[in-house]
Amino acid sequence: MMKKHAVLIGVVIGLILMGVAIGLYPGGTMFDETTVGFSWSRNFISNLFGARALNGAPNPAMIWAYAGMLLFPCCYALFFVHMAGKIPVKNAGIILKYLGLANVVFTFLTVTRYHDLMLIISTSLFWTCIVIITVYILKTKLHWFKFLCIICVLLFYYGVYLWGTSNWDLLPTIQKVNFATSTLLILALEYFTKAEDFANVH
Secondary structure (H helix, E strand, O other), rough: OOOOOHHHHHHHHHHHHHHHHHHHHOOOOOOOOOOOOOOOOOOHHHHHOOEEEOOOOOOOOOHHHHHHHHHHHHHHHHHHHHHHHHHHHHHHHHHHHHHHHHHHHHHHHHHOOOHHHHHHHHHHHHHHHHHHHHHOOOOOOOOOHHHHHHHHHHHHHHHHHHHOOOOOOHHHHHHHHHHHHHHHHHHHHHHHHHHHHOOOOO
8 A cells, every 4th residue: 555655645745744844934035034934925945945044033944844855856756667667668768767766866965055056957857757758648648648748847847937037026936836736747647547558659
């Protein structure tokens, strides 16, 4: 049972840990350092990881945030391994496995002084895996999943566009929408796809 539902269990625990972190965050945003608590539309998730909150107070959310965010890539890596087993194209499976595992390593390294660089690398690895899966989903008869995959990828690139154009007003919200939709997509693919769905994919 644990093995069958490991991805779901890990995601749920990660969400609980992140929920605790959000509840403990003292306050402050890049727009206003005097705010109290975590703002869903003004704080980035990364604000939870500082030793001090943006309002200057000690940040008790940090340890909970790191625990949650380090658990997610482990769950995602397990999912990518499962998807690699469903897709009959050997090279694609190998790429999914190893990029998923590499994502875990680089996410762990975000706790170092190279946080920004490691975050960029881990995000790139994660979304490369999602794009690969999307390519093969588009070759199947899983029409609903085609729609979900395309929506997730478009939202991600919209977030990249907002970041590139320094649109800080919308970016915190899109970051969370991105996280939510990609996680829901992963859980849906984990439970509602099987190897037979990819039997004619090449």
